[in-house]
Amino acid sequence: xxxxxxxxxxxxxLAAVGEAISHEELALATRNHGLPLEALRYDVTxxxxxxxxxxYDIPAADPxxxxxxxxxxxxxxxxxxxEALRALPARTVRVTMExxxxxxxxxxxxxxxxxxxxEAVGTAEWTGVPLRTLLADAGVTQGxxxxxxxxxxxxxxxxxxxxxxxxxxxAVATGEDxxxxxxxxxxxxxxPPQHGQPLRLVVPGWYGMAHVKWLREITVVDRPFTGFxxxxxxxxxxxxxxxGEPVDRMRPRALLAPPGFPDFMSRxxxxxxxxxxxxxxxxxxxxxVTQVMVSDDDGxxxxxxxxxxxxxxxxxxxxxxxxxxxxxxxxxxxxxxxxADGHAQPVVxxxxxxxxxxxxxxxxxxxxx
Amino acid sequence: xxxxxxxxxxxxxLAAVGEAISHEELALATRNHGLPLEALRYDVTxxxxxxxxxxYDIPAADPxxxxxxxxxxxxxxxxxxxEALRALPARTVRVTMExxxxxxxxxxxxxxxxxxxxEAVGTAEWTGVPLRTLLADAGVTQGxxxxxxxxxxxxxxxxxxxxxxxxxxxAVATGEDxxxxxxxxxxxxxxPPQHGQPLRLVVPGWYGMAHVKWLREITVVDRPFTGFxxxxxxxxxxxxxxxGEPVDRMRPRALLAPPGFPDFMSRxxxxxxxxxxxxxxxxxxxxxVTQVMVSDDDGxxxxxxxxxxxxxxxxxxxxxxxxxxxxxxxxxxxxxxxxADGHAQPVVxxxxxxxxxxxxxxxxxxxxx
Numbered sequence: 151x152x153x154x155x156x157x158x159x160x161x162x163x164l165a166a167v168g169e170a171i172s173h174e175e176l177a178l179a180t181r182n183h184g185l186p187l188e189a190l191r192y193d194v195t196x197x198x199x200x201x202x203x204x205x206y207d208i209p210a211a212d213p214x215x216x217x218x219x220x221x222x223x224x225x226x227x228x229x230x231x232x233e234a235l236r237a238l239p240a241r242t243v244r245v246t247m248e249x250x251x252x253x254x255x256x257x258x259x260x261x262x263x264x265x266x267x268x269e270a271v272g273t274a275e276w277t278g279v280p281l282r283t284l285l286a287d288a289g290v291t292q293g294x295x296x297x298x299x300x301x302x303x304x305x306x307x308x309x310x311x312x313x314x315x316x317x318x319x320x321a322v323a324t325g326e327d328x329x330x331x332x333x334x335x336x337x338x339x340x341x342p343p344q345h346g347q348p349l350r351l352v353v354p355g356w357y358g359m360a361h362v363k364w365l366r367e368i369t370v371v372d373r374p375f376t377g378f379x380x381x382x383x384x385x386x387x388x389x390x391x392x393x394g395e396p397v398d399r400m401r402p403r404a405l406l407a408p409p410g411f412p413d414f415m416s417r418x419x420x421x422x423x424x425x426x427x428x429x430x431x432x433x434x435x436x437x438x439v440t441q442v443m444v445s446d447d448d449g450x451x452x453x454x455x456x457x458x459x460x461x462x463x464x465x466x467x468x469x470x471x472x473x474x475x476x477x478x479x480x481x482x483x484x485x486x487x488x489x490a491d492g493h494a495q496p497v498v499x500x501x502x503x504x505x506x507x508x509x510x511x512x513x514x515x516x517x518x519x
Numbered sequence: 520x521x522x523x524x525x526x527x528x529x530x531x532x533l534a535a536v537g538e539a540i541s542h543e544e545l546a547l548a549t550r551n552h553g554l555p556l557e558a559l560r561y562d563v564t565x566x567x568x569x570x571x572x573x574x575y576d577i578p579a580a581d582p583x584x585x586x587x588x589x590x591x592x593x594x595x596x597x598x599x600x601x602e603a604l605r606a607l608p609a610r611t612v613r614v615t616m617e618x619x620x621x622x623x624x625x626x627x628x629x630x631x632x633x634x635x636x637x638e639a640v641g642t643a644e645w646t647g648v649p650l651r652t653l654l655a656d657a658g659v660t661q662g663x664x665x666x667x668x669x670x671x672x673x674x675x676x677x678x679x680x681x682x683x684x685x686x687x688x689x690a691v692a693t694g695e696d697x698x699x700x701x702x703x704x705x706x707x708x709x710x711p712p713q714h715g716q717p718l719r720l721v722v723p724g725w726y727g728m729a730h731v732k733w734l735r736e737i738t739v740v741d742r743p744f745t746g747f748x749x750x751x752x753x754x755x756x757x758x759x760x761x762x763g764e765p766v767d768r769m770r771p772r773a774l775l776a777p778p779g780f781p782d783f784m785s786r787x788x789x790x791x792x793x794x795x796x797x798x799x800x801x802x803x804x805x806x807x808v809t810q811v812m813v814s815d816d817d818g819x820x821x822x823x824x825x826x827x828x829x830x831x832x833x834x835x836x837x838x839x840x841x842x843x844x845x846x847x848x849x850x851x852x853x854x855x856x857x858x859a860d861g862h863a864q865p866v867v868x869x870x871x872x873x874x875x876x877x878x879x880x881x882x883x884x885x886x887x888x
Contacts, residue, residue, distance in 0.1 A: 158787035170539030183552030198567035
C-alpha cells in the first residue's frame with residue numbers, strides 16, 4: 151500500500167445503523183447505471199440499457215493499435231491486434247450478466263460501495279474468440295493452474311494502486327461450461343467504450359467482476375492469483391478477518407417488469423383492477439431456471455408462473471409470465487426463481503460484508519384502482 | 520388530481536437540514552445516469568454514455584407502426600409514419616444537451632428529485648426533419664401562439680396523471696435560432712429506446728425537458744399551455760407559491776475531465792507532480808462560450824484556458840485546455856465558463872426550489888504525489 155494514498159482511499163466499511171446514502175455512494179450511482187426495469191421486455195438489452203459498472207475510469211482506447219498479449223506459462227507467447235482476433239473462428243453467445251454487488255443497497259447493515267438496488271443486470275449477444283482457442287494456440291505448459299486477465303483501467307481501491315485484474319482456474323479458462331470468450335462485439339457492434347472497447351473477457355454464468363474489460367494481457371501462472379480483486383475484494387465474508395469464499399457463478403434471481411405505470415418520485419406502480427399479465431426474466435449461473443413463483447401479498451402466498459425453457463440460450467435469461475387478478479388497494483408483488491441444481495432464491499436477506507451475491511427477492515409496490 | 524393517487528404521490532419538497540439521499544432518490548439515480556466525466560474526451564458522446572432522464576417508463580414502441588400527428592390550429596392535419604419523415608429533407612445538428620436538474624444534489628437545501636451532481640450532459644448528432652417544415656406543410660392558422668408536444672410516456676407526478684407534455688412558443692417552434700428538429704436518428708443510428716425511439720423533439724440550446732421523447736402528437740394552440748411540466752414543474756421558484764420563471768436555455772457551464780486516475784470510492788484523483796494538461800468542454804444555450812477560467816485552489820485564483828472556437832457546431836460544446844503545474848499535496852480544481860451574451864458561471868450556488876439551471880462550478884479534488 152502506498153502510504154501517500156491513505157488520505158484519499160479508505161478501508162471497506164459498513165454503514166452505521168440509520169446512516170443514509172453518502173455523497174460518495176451517490177457519485178458512483180450517477181456514473182454507473184442499472185437496467186431500467188421496463189427494459190426487461192427486450193430479449194436482448196438494447197445498447198445503453200445494459201447495466202454498467204466501471205471501477206476506475208473508462209480508458210481511452212484506440213481499437214486500431216490495441217494489442218492483446220498471451221504470455222506467462224505458454225510455449226509461444228502471442229501478441230494480437232483486434233483485426234487478428236477477428237480473423238479467427240468466432241462464436242456468439244447470449245449472456246445475462248449481473249453485477250456481484252446487485253442488491254447491496256437494500257442490505258442491513260449496508261456495505262458502503264456502489265449502491266445497487268435490484269437493477270444491475272442486462273443481456274447481450276457477445277461475439278469473440280473462444281479463450282480456449284487462444285490458449286491452445288499459445289500452448290499452455292505443464293504445471294499451469296490459473297489464468298490472469300489484466301485490463302487497462304487503472305485506479306486506487308482501499309489504498310492499493312492497480313490495473314483491474316482477475317483470474318480464472320485453468321479448467322474454467324479452457325472449459326466449455328461456460329464457454330469463455332475474448333469478445334470484440336456486443337449485439338453485433340464493436341464494443342462501446344463502457345463495455346470494454348475494444349476487447350473484454352466474457353465468462354457466461356459468472357457475476358460481472360469476472361468479465362474483465364479493456365483486456366490487454368492474458369497471463370498463465372502456476373499458483374493461486376492473490377491480486378486485490380481476487381483475494382481482497384469479491385469474497386463473501388461474515389467478518390473483516392474471515393478469508394471468505396470467492397464470488398463466482400450468479401445465484402438464481404427472478405425480476406418482474408413492474409406492471410402499469412409509475413409515480414415519478416416513489417416509483418410506486420398504478421394498475422387498474424382486473425386481469426394483469428405479469429412478465430419478467432429469471433436466470434441462474436448454476437443451471438437453467440426450472441420454476442418461478444410470484445406473490446401479490448409480499449411473499450405470504452405464492453403461485454407458479456409459466457417459465458420459458460432455455461431454448462438454445464443456456465446463458466441468457468428465461469422469460470416468465472403469470473396472470474394476476476388485481477383488486478383495488480395496495481399490493482406488493484414479488485417473484486422467486488429456482489434452478490435445476492436445487493438453488494432457491496431467498497426471501498430473507500443473505501448477507502456478507504461486501505454485499506455480494508445478494509439475490510433477495512425484489513419487491514414491487516403496486517396501487518390498484 | 521386523482522384523489523386515489525395521493526397515497527403514492529407526494530408534493531415537491533426540500534430535504535431537511537442534514538437529510539441524506541433517500542431510497543427514492545437512489546432509485547432514480549440507479550435508473551437514470553449521467554456522463555462518466557472521462558467521456559468528456561469524445562467530441563460526440565458514444566451511445567450509452569449520454570445522460571438519460573426518463574420521467575416515467577421507457578414506452579414499448581414499434582417504429583414500423585408509430586404515428587406522429589400534427590393537429591390543432593392547422594389547415595391540413597398530418598399523420599406521419601417514421602418512413603414518411605425519413606423521405607423529407609433532413610438536417611443533422613450536433614447538440615449538447617443537459618438536464619435542467621443537473622447539479623441539484625449539491626444544493627443546500629436540496630430539492631428532492633433526481634439527484635444529479637454535475638454529470639447530466641451529453642453531446643449527440645441528431646438527424647431529423649426541421650419542425651418548421653412540418654408546421655409549414657400543415658399550415659398554421661391565424662391566431663396560433665404555441666405548439667404543444669406530447670410524448671408516449673405515461674405516469675403520475677405530484678398526484679397528476681399525465682402523458683409527458685411540453686410546449687414551445689410558435690416563434691421558437693418555427694424559428695432558426697435554435698433549429699428545432701423532429702429527430703429519428705442519434706449519431707447516425709435509429710434512436711435507442713431511452714432517447715425517444717422512434718421520434719423525439721430536439722431543441723438545441725435548451726435544457727433537456729424541452730426535447731420531448733417518444734413524440735406522438737404536435738398540437739398548435741392559441742393560448743398559453745398550462746400543463747404540469749410547463750406551469751408546475753420546470754419553473755424557477757424561490758417559494759412554493761411563487762409562479763416562477765420558465766426554464767429554457769442552458770446557462771453556461773464548463774466541465775473538466777478529471778485528470779490522473781481515481782480512487783474507486785472517493786473518486787478523488789491522483790496525479791504525479793509536474794505538468795498536467797487539463798481538458799474539458801464548455802457550453803451555453805445563450806451564445807458561444809468566449810472564455811473559460813480554471814483554478815487549482817478551489818476558486819481563490821483563476822487563469823485563462825484556451826477555448827476552441829465554435830467551428831461549425833454552434834449547438835455543441837466547445838473543447839478547452841490549460842496547462843497546470845501540479846505540486847505535491849491536495850488541490851481542488853475548478854473551471855468557469857463565460858458566454859458572448861455576458862453570462863458568467865457562478866461560484867456561489869444559484870438556488871431555486873426545483874433545483875433547475877444550477878450551473879455552480881464543478882469541484883474536482885486532486886491528490887498530487
